[in-house]
Amino acid sequence: MPPELGLNTFGDLNEGSEQDPSSHARVIRNITEEAVVADQAGVDFFGVGEHHRPDFAISAPEVLLGVIAGRTRRIRLGTAVTVLSTDDPIRVFERFATLDAASNGRAEAILGRGWFTEPFELFGHDRSRYDALFDANLNDFVQLLQRGSISRQTHGRPLLAARRVFPPLERSAPRVWIAVGSTPESVLRAARHGLPMMLAVIGGEPQRFQPFVELYRRAFEKLGQPPREIGVHSSGHVADTDARAREEFWTCYQPMRDRIGAERGWPPIGHAQYIREVEQGSLYVGAPETVARKIAATLSALGACRFDLKYSVGRLSHSRLLRGIELYGTKVAPLVRALTAERGST
Numbered sequence: 001m002p003p004e005l006g007l008n009t010f011g012d013l014n015e016g017s018e019q020d021p022s023s024h025a026r027v028i029r030n031i032t033e034e035a036v037v038a039d040q041a042g043v044d045f046f047g048v049g050e051h052h053r054p055d056f057a058i059s060a061p062e063v064l065l066g067v068i069a070g071r072t073r074r075i076r077l078g079t080a081v082t083v084l085s086t087d088d089p090i091r092v093f094e095r096f097a098t099l100d101a102a103s104n105g106r107a108e109a110i111l112g113r114g115w116f117t118e119p120f121e122l123f124g125h126d127r128s129r130y131d132a133l134f135d136a137n138l139n140d141f142v143q144l145l146q147r148g149s150i151s152r153q154t155h156g157r158p159l160l161a162a163r164r165v166f167p168p169l170e171r172s173a174p175r176v177w178i179a180v181g182s183t184p185e186s187v188l189r190a191a192r193h194g195l196p197m198m199l200a201v202i203g204g205e206p207q208r209f210q211p212f213v214e215l216y217r218r219a220f221e222k223l224g225q226p227p228r229e230i231g232v233h234s235s236g237h238v239a240d241t242d243a244r245a246r247e248e249f250w251t252c253y254q255p256m257r258d259r260i261g262a263e264r265g266w267p268p269i270g271h272a273q274y275i276r277e278v279e280q281g282s283l284y285v286g287a288p289e290t291v292a293r294k295i296a297a298t299l300s301a302l303g304a305c306r307f308d309l310k311y312s313v314g315r316l317s318h319s320r321l322l323r324g325i326e327l328y329g330t331k332v333a334p335l336v337r338a339l340t341a342e343r344g345s346t
Helices: 021-041 061-071 089-102 118-122 127-147 184-192 206-223 242-264 271-279 288-302 318-345
Strands: 004-009 045-048 076-079 107-112 176-180 197-200 230-238 283-286 306-310
Touching (some): 004 021, 004 230, 004 318, 021 045, 021 061, 045 061, 045 107, 045 306, 061 076, 061 089, 089 107, 127 176, 127 184, 176 184, 184 197, 184 206, 206 230, 206 288, 230 242, 230 288, 230 318, 242 271, 242 283, 271 283, 283 288, 288 306, 288 318
Parallel strands (some): 004 306, 045 076, 107 176, 176 197, 197 230, 230 283, 230 306
């Protein structure tokens, strides 16, 4: 099967002030247009991430995806990611079942624990239960995915008997991924539940995740089951030339990365480090052929069948995002498929 090529956005604030409500609203409207262009360009998947901070506009991804479903025809739609740790798994399932019905079976979910702490504070959850909350909610969600009903609720009031939830899934269950960052425990969790694994490669060489891939496959062998799909999520930008892509991305990536890095105690990023990430690391920045060759190499190295590019970064303008989406769908994706087919045949 040819690899799948997707796009993700967190709704980065790219126009106006972060504190300007009109900017958040404008970005959300722009994302709908960007999804329409992705659909027309032949992209396989369009994902929107959930955040609850001033520098990202999307806090209710399923609502936005419902609007996008009405404007698109074939592209699959999902989250990148849903922060399941701080949500009710029953409500999450109901929202995705609704999206799947509204989109005529095009819904997907990528479930994760969340990289930022704001949801824990906002919704009144104890951060010390970071792992426990996710495990409990994931158990409930998978039960709903498999049965369409739930007989227990580990995080709240107990249910005395199995209860169905509505709307029921019209067809087979939508594909649900587990987002995996830097811990082997997340890899084993995905395998234990029999779910595909989406590797979030946000720094360093993608090949460093090969031990995670091997662990994932060994876990399925022990379970006596064939392994599920492996996907990769990374940031990048496509423009008409390598020089233009690098310049456009750097001017927006550097302030965003340093702002978030300051929250986490990282030193500022220098231009030389940025170039190393572009040439050898986790950033897929360049002209279509450059980006396609790097994606194909990553898919081959990790045995992955899906690549999702986070195409938005900081204040990169809507017009440049649209051009990048068009190039990704019409130039990058066909070349990646050709390159992987060529490697497969040899």
